[in-house]
Amino acid sequence: MDENLDEILTEFVLEAAEILDKLDLDFVELEKNPTEKKLIESIFRGMHTLKGSSGFFAFKRLEKLAHACETMLSKVREDKITLNQSMVTSLLVSFDSLRQIITYISETKTEPAGEDSAIITILLDMAEGKMPPADAAAPAAPKAAGQPAAATAHAEHEKSEHADEHADEHADEHADEHADEHADEHADEHADEHADEHADDHAHEHADHEGADHDAAAAPVPAAKSSTAKAAVPPATVALSESAKTSPGAGAGPAGKTATTDLAKNLDLAAPVKVAVDLLDKLMNLVSELVLARNRLLPFVTDNSDLNFTSAVRTIDILTLELQERMMKTRMQPISQVWSKFPRLVRDLSTELGKKVELIQEGAETELDRTLLEAIRDPLVHIVRNSVDHGIESIIDRKQANKPETGKLLLRARHENGMVVIEVIDDGGGINFERVRAKAVEKNLFSESKAANLTDQELIDVIFLPGFSTKEAITNLSGRGVGMDVVKTNINTIGGTIEMESPRGGTGTTIRLKIALTLAIMPALFVRCENERFAIPQNSLLEMVRFDLAKDPTGLEDFYGTPVFRLRGRLHPLLMLNQHLGLSDRYPSTDSAINIAVVQSAGVRFGLVVDEVLNMQEVVVKPMGTLFKGLLDFAGATILGNGRVALILDVDGIAGSSGLIASSQAQRAQDDHMLDRHVPTTADEETTMLLFDIHGLGSLAIPLEYINRFEVFNPERVQMNGKKMVVSYSQVIMPLLVVKDFLSGKKKQGLDLTSSISVIVHISNGQPIGLVVDQIHDIVQVPKKLFSLSPPQRGLVGAALMGEKVINVLDLDEIMMLRNLEDDEKDELYPDVIEQ
Amino acid sequence: MKNIANVNGQLSLNEGQDYCTFHVNELFFGIPASQVVELSRDLDVTLVPKGPVSVSGLMNLRGQLVPAINMHIRLGLDKDTTPDKGVCIILSTGGGQVALIVDSVGEIISLNDNLFEQPPNNMSDVAREVLSGVYKLPDKLLLLLDPLKIMTASSMNLLSVAS
Numbered sequence A: 001m002d003e004n005l006d007e008i009l010t011e012f013v014l015e016a017a018e019i020l021d022k023l024d025l026d027f028v029e030l031e032k033n034p035t036e037k038k039l040i041e042s043i044f045r046g047m048h049t050l051k052g053s054s055g056f057f058a059f060k061r062l063e064k065l066a067h068a069c070e071t072m073l074s075k076v077r078e079d080k081i082t083l084n085q086s087m088v089t090s091l092l093v094s095f096d097s098l099r100q101i102i103t104y105i106s107e108t109k110t111e112p113a114g115e116d117s118a119i120i121t122i123l124l125d126m127a128e129g130k131m132p133p134a135d136a137a138a139p140a141a142p143k144a145a146g147q148p149a150a151a152t153a154h155a156e157h158e159k160s161e162h163a164d165e166h167a168d169e170h171a172d173e174h175a176d177e178h179a180d181e182h183a184d185e186h187a188d189e190h191a192d193e194h195a196d197e198h199a200d201d202h203a204h205e206h207a208d209h210e211g212a213d214h215d216a217a218a219a220p221v222p223a224a225k226s227s228t229a230k231a232a233v234p235p236a237t238v239a240l241s242e243s244a245k246t247s248p249g250a251g252a253g254p255a256g257k258t259a260t261t262d263l264a265k266n267l268d269l270a271a272p273v274k275v276a277v278d279l280l281d282k283l284m285n286l287v288s289e290l291v292l293a294r295n296r297l298l299p300f301v302t303d304n305s306d307l308n309f310t311s312a313v314r315t316i317d318i319l320t321l322e323l324q325e326r327m328m329k330t331r332m333q334p335i336s337q338v339w340s341k342f343p344r345l346v347r348d349l350s351t352e353l354g355k356k357v358e359l360i361q362e363g364a365e366t367e368l369d370r371t372l373l374e375a376i377r378d379p380l381v382h383i384v385r386n387s388v389d390h391g392i393e394s395i396i397d398r399k400q401a402n403k404p405e406t407g408k409l410l411l412r413a414r415h416e417n418g419m420v421v422i423e424v425i426d427d428g429g430g431i432n433f434e435r436v437r438a439k440a441v442e443k444n445l446f447s448e449s450k451a452a453n454l455t456d457q458e459l460i461d462v463i464f465l466p467g468f469s470t471k472e473a474i475t476n477l478s479g480r481g482v483g484m485d486v487v488k489t490n491i492n493t494i495g496g497t498i499e500m501e502s503p504r505g506g507t508g509t510t511i512r513l514k515i516a517l518t519l520a521i522m523p524a525l526f527v528r529c530e531n532e533r534f535a536i537p538q539n540s541l542l543e544m545v546r547f548d549l550a551k552d553p554t555g556l557e558d559f560y561g562t563p564v565f566r567l568r569g570r571l572h573p574l575l576m577l578n579q580h581l582g583l584s585d586r587y588p589s590t591d592s593a594i595n596i597a598v599v600q601s602a603g604v605r606f607g608l609v610v611d612e613v614l615n616m617q618e619v620v621v622k623p624m625g626t627l628f629k630g631l632l633d634f635a636g637a638t639i640l641g642n643g644r645v646a647l648i649l650d651v652d653g654i655a656g657s658s659g660l661i662a663s664s665q666a667q668r669a670q671d672d673h674m675l676d677r678h679v680p681t682t683a684d685e686e687t688t689m690l691l692f693d694i695h696g697l698g699s700l701a702i703p704l705e706y707i708n709r710f711e712v713f714n715p716e717r718v719q720m721n722g723k724k725m726v727v728s729y730s731q732v733i734m735p736l737l738v739v740k741d742f743l744s745g746k747k748k749q750g751l752d753l754t755s756s757i758s759v760i761v762h763i764s765n766g767q768p769i770g771l772v773v774d775q776i777h778d779i780v781q782v783p784k785k786l787f788s789l790s791p792p793q794r795g796l797v798g799a800a801l802m803g804e805k806v807i808n809v810l811d812l813d814e815i816m817m818l819r820n821l822e823d824d825e826k827d828e829l830y831p832d833v834i835e836q
Numbered sequence B: 001m002k003n004i005a006n007v008n009g010q011l012s013l014n015e016g017q018d019y020c021t022f023h024v025n026e027l028f029f030g031i032p033a034s035q036v037v038e039l040s041r042d043l044d045v046t047l048v049p050k051g052p053v054s055v056s057g058l059m060n061l062r063g064q065l066v067p068a069i070n071m072h073i074r075l076g077l078d079k080d081t082t083p084d085k086g087v088c089i090i091l092s093t094g095g096g097q098v099a100l101i102v103d104s105v106g107e108i109i110s111l112n113d114n115l116f117e118q119p120p121n122n123m124s125d126v127a128r129e130v131l132s133g134v135y136k137l138p139d140k141l142l143l144l145l146d147p148l149k150i151m152t153a154s155s156m157n158l159l160s161v162a163s
Helices: A002-032 A037-056 A060-077 A085-108 A117-126 A132-146 A148-181 A185-213 A220-231 A233-246 A252-270 A277-303 A307-331 A342-353 A370-391 A395-400 A433-442 A448-452 A456-463 A484-493 A651-657 A662-677 A812-823 B002-007 B125-130 B147-152
Strands: A332-334 A357-362 A367-369 A407-416 A419-426 A497-501 A509-516 A521-529 A532-537 A541-548 A557-559 A562-567 A570-576 A593-601 A604-610 A612-620 A634-639 A645-649 A686-694 A698-703 A709-713 A719-721 A724-729 A732-738 A757-764 A767-773 A775-783 A796-802 A805-810 B017-024 B027-032 B036-040 B055-061 B064-070 B087-093 B096-102 B104-111 B131-136 B141-145
Touching: A002 A037, A002 A085, A002 A342, A037 A060, A060 A085, A060 A117, A085 A117, A277 A307, A277 A612, A307 A332, A332 A370, A342 A357, A342 A370, A367 A370, A370 A407, A370 A419, A370 A484, A370 A509, A433 A448, A433 A456, A456 A497, A484 A497, A521 A593, A521 A604, A532 A612, A557 A570, A557 A709, A562 A709, A570 A593, A593 A612, A593 A651, A604 A651, A612 A634, A645 A651, A645 B055, A686 A757, A686 A767, A686 A805, A698 A775, A724 A767, A732 A757, A757 A775, A767 A812, A775 A796, A775 A805, B017 B087, B017 B096, B017 B141, B027 B104, B055 B096, B064 B147, B087 B104, B087 B147, B096 B147, B125 B131, B125 B147, B141 B147
Parallel strands: A357 A407, A532 A645, A570 A604, A698 A805, A732 A767, B027 B141, B064 B096
Antiparallel strands: A332 A367, A407 A419, A419 A509, A497 A509, A521 A532, A521 A612, A541 A593, A557 A562, A562 A570, A593 A604, A634 A645, A686 A698, A686 A775, A709 A757, A719 A724, A724 A732, A757 A767, A796 A805, B017 B027, B017 B104, B036 B087, B055 B064, B087 B096, B131 B141
């Protein structure tokens, strides 16, 4: 029994939310067209339904408030008063309280305590000063609520009123049906309206009286009412000729007609079935499997000449495709679900800011996956807020710029290459690039000289950095500093991209989101790396490049320890996928051709070097499970046509775990952090060092001022000069110095010439010396205060603490000295005393 | 669930419990038969680079991704990373399905609780984590594995260092 009631209550809350959403739209529309009968009608009905069902649950506060709104609206409907701005505002205020109450109900199943008498009085006053029945109704209701004994009687009455409503609806429907049959539907409707009105008014009066004396008067009222409602049907046809004459303007006729037929059609089409989302997900999964199973079946067709068999497979093929498409549709919802909140949002914002903004929506029917829709809701709200707050100028500014007073905000959505493109376009002042530049310097994101050279596009990228916000005064709308970076992160997590355009000249800004239709299936490029197959999601893939190192004049170049290559004049860092995933240490030889997948993560473009490019295929993304939770490099796995599992690379994760995006962004984040806490600059206590690894010796560091460049050499470039290993380096011969040979605890091993060699170039007396290390990591801030080592170790100055981590700082001077001694064959003077 | 409770000695039923037995190296193990979904000789495992050392990779079990655990490494017996022969025991645990790669599978035996004993205190940490006890068989000992612990215990979370 209780459970049953809960269910009904849930339904009520859902229904109420739907009504409120619809009212939201209607109100904003109403403000533009205060005379639009249809809208008032629609709002009135919404309020009426709300009142009716809240009465059923004895939610007195809700009922009273809805009733007050209804009372006022009924006056508007009867043309006794005309709606003005203040009326709409107070309607909106009460409407907000209604929403609050319903939210509270949905959480606690009870009504919140409180009084709305202030707003109710205003509403009722507006509904023509002192309306006796309304006045009577207001005090009467609380009394009824106060007496528990009255509750049953009241509930009963409400039930009957509910029933009335059904009768009402029935009458409506019936009238509509008639309308379809009869040519002049408008007249019909008009009559219906009248009938309805009468019925309703009767009901209110009865209800009010009943509320006052709460006698068991429930029975006569519904009887009376339903008879009125039923009676409304025949007069509808009779009224045909009469209202045709009196119909207010012939133009309104056709408009009213299409609106009603549309409504009827929508109702027919909608008739939705509620299905649990996880059931849908399971079905979706099964269909995905079916698609894969079909893929396994298809190759047999080519090997088999049996016609019956091939035609059966073809049929399965077609059916599967159809099934997949339909299944996808079940998860798709129109973007209008998110957009429907925006008219109200824009209205409130622009009123508050004293701006005039017109919101235009294009392509609201564009569909995308349910989960994605949820994910873009907040980012879109933020963007729209930004556009109204920062984008569109104040009325005065707009006049000065010779623009119409009312700013335009265009929301546009469309499908494009399997992606949904959502644009938010305003015709405001555009981005103030100089202010962005100044702010970038002020926020310590860039040095002044560097900021001066930033292009417009780069300045736009600055806007997406964490902690950036140009608005001087922090309004309660935007400008809290959590801005576009959060939007960007959110969009990126669902595999989408965001871009911004703002031509100089103040013609406005365009923000464009590109989002994959669905998360479950996505196109991906398969590549081979060593013996494994990996899939690269297409949305992060920019292009494929085959790079012939032998023919290219520059080949692979080294830029601070990172291999890079030039693509159309731009340097792209390279990541050897085999090395990154730890599959092998192989480094491409200078005469080979390499396949590079150019990918993009967080605005950083880089190349992934793979062994072979295979094919493009749609993959079903499956989570890898909890055991692989910490792995950033993979977005998931998929099952191939042959039944094998292939891993899907996560380009963002790879960029992060390889340090391609983390180092620069972490640096900025760190800067922000310092700004927040007003920590003095690092210069006093910290020094910048390069962190590198020597296997078996842990993390080592060397002060940055000793370092000229980083290089990675192919072992083939190493040549012998007497006993010493050298490489030719920018026209001079650079000796190589294997750092681990000079450190305590390491026996001389010489150089491992099977894999690539990481070299730190140090210039000593104008002569470059290459320090060979195992792996170069990152540039870090290390406290200047070093712990001395006891006993002292050869080649080390001391150790620094970075968090919990011990960093050994190299003593380059000593190493250089040792090297010179070695030159003189006096190595034995420094025996390895401290062997570990 | 019932089995786990039983193993821990909290429940004492008179009828015996069924255990699926298998060999890893020379050791004889048992696992509650009710949690065994199936046995498979299909060892098509896709390597997951940088994943936990004891996880060989992912397998496809009728459209489900199932992690395959190399029991040699999981139990700390040796460092053989490429199991090319063996049998997969596919288990259904609370944390999802998991495949254990073992040397060979024995028969299913029914055991009575009075043969059960708790593991000794001086057992190694890894073994202590995954073994819930031992059954004294007439000729040898049957080590009882806790399926859930195999997947969740802390020794699992050691991610291999990229080497």
